[in-house]
Amino acid sequence: xxxxxxxxxxxxxxxxxxxxxxxxxxxxxxxxxxxxxxxxxxxxxxxxxxxxxxxxxxxxxxxxxxxxxxxxxxxxxxxxxxxxxxxxxxxxxxxxxxxxxxxxxxxxxxxxxxxxxxx
Amino acid sequence: xxxxxxxxxxxxxxxxxxxxxxxxxxxxxxxxxxxxxxxxxxxxxxxxxxxxxxxxxxxxxxxxxxxxxxxxxxxxxxxxxxxxxxxxxxxxxxxxxxxxxxxxxxxxxxxxx
Numbered sequence: 001x002x003x004x005x006x007x008x009x010x011x012x013x014x015x016x017x018x019x020x021x022x023x024x025x026x027x028x029x030x031x032x033x034x035x036x037x038x039x040x041x042x043x044x045x046x047x048x049x050x051x052x053x054x055x056x057x058x059x060x061x062x063x064x065x066x067x068x069x070x071x072x073x074x075x076x077x078x079x080x081x082x083x084x085x086x087x088x089x090x091x092x093x094x095x096x097x098x099x100x101x102x103x104x105x106x107x108x109x110x111x112x113x114x115x116x117x118x119x
Numbered sequence: 120x121x122x123x124x125x126x127x128x129x130x131x132x133x134x135x136x137x138x139x140x141x142x143x144x145x146x147x148x149x150x151x152x153x154x155x156x157x158x159x160x161x162x163x164x165x166x167x168x169x170x171x172x173x174x175x176x177x178x179x180x181x182x183x184x185x186x187x188x189x190x191x192x193x194x195x196x197x198x199x200x201x202x203x204x205x206x207x208x209x210x211x212x213x214x215x216x217x218x219x220x221x222x223x224x225x226x227x228x229x230x231x232x
Contacts, residue, residue, distance in 0.1 A: 009159070035220070045209065045223035091161060105150050105213050106177070107221060109162040 002027045002094050006110035013082045014118050020067075021077045021113050023092030031097035034068065034075045035107070039089040048090070051075065053097070079115075087117045122146070123224040125210055131230045138197040140227050142210030149214060151193035152221065153177075153185065156207040168193055200231045 003026045013019035025034070036048040051059045051068050058066050063083075067076045079086055092110040126141035142151065150169050154162040154177075164177030166185040174185050182204060186194045193212075197204055207228050211221040 004161075006161075037223075043207075043226045045211075047220040050220065105221065106152070106164060106167060107162075108164075109154075111159055111161040 002029075002032075002096070002108045004092055004094050004108050004110040006090075006092055006113050008113045009111070010114045010116070012116040012118060013079070015082055015084060017082055018078060018080045019082055019115065021079075021090050021092075021115065023075045023077070023110055025073050025075065025092070025094050025108075027073070027094065027096075029096055033095040033097065034066075035093040035095065036064070036066070036075075036077045037091045037093060037109075038086075039091065039112075040085075041088070045091070049077070082117050084117050084119060087115055089114050123210060123212055123222050125208075125224040125227050127227050128225060129228045129230075131232065132197075132200050133232055134201060136197075136200050136231075138200050138229065138231075140195040140197075140208055140210075140229070142193045142195070142212075142224055143191055144193075144212040144222070145191065146212070146214075146222070147190065148212035148222075149190075150212060150221075151187065152211040152213075153183075153193065153195045154209045154211065155179070156209055156226070162209060165195065200229075202231050205229060205231045 005024045032053045034051045038048045039045045049061045063080045065078045089112045093107040123144045152167040153165040156162050168174045168187040184196045209226045210224040213221045
């Protein structure tokens, strides 16, 4: 079974600065997907960014980028030019590619990291 | 926009009561999921469904059951609520098979007293 570990329960950053959230995972599979989800205080979880394991290039979405290290099984999220609206709980999640299998897109989540943004 | 709604934002029930949590999605998604969210544990999968009347156990199915009679609706049932089921419950849906993201509802904060 896959496991996802977020070792930072809480992080803080000054507005306009850069912060990196860590995530490691354990799997024996070679093909999979990784995600970062954001859960603001309003609680609606939304997707921030996704990475396909077979792609070496790190995914980027505006101010959000990842550092995907497949051999090290590491998937960190970098938020540049942090804004007050970035304050949220962030979850790292793993999904098996499982072509034709029975995973049906199940996600395995980490414990979450609470990000505080200071003005 | 995909919309996933849950019947209640907050719910208070007594030990032993039967509890129904309803989830509805409006995007014709095949897959639907129920998670519970607890501090320090992240989200844990309770049950999921990949088609009408089909269901699969997740990682923590004990004490729960589900029902999916229509494609858009996925219900989580606590047959006899217990205090250790006090939690945040999140519903999600996704297209099949992949790599489509999961879309989440706003969550239901359930307190069992």
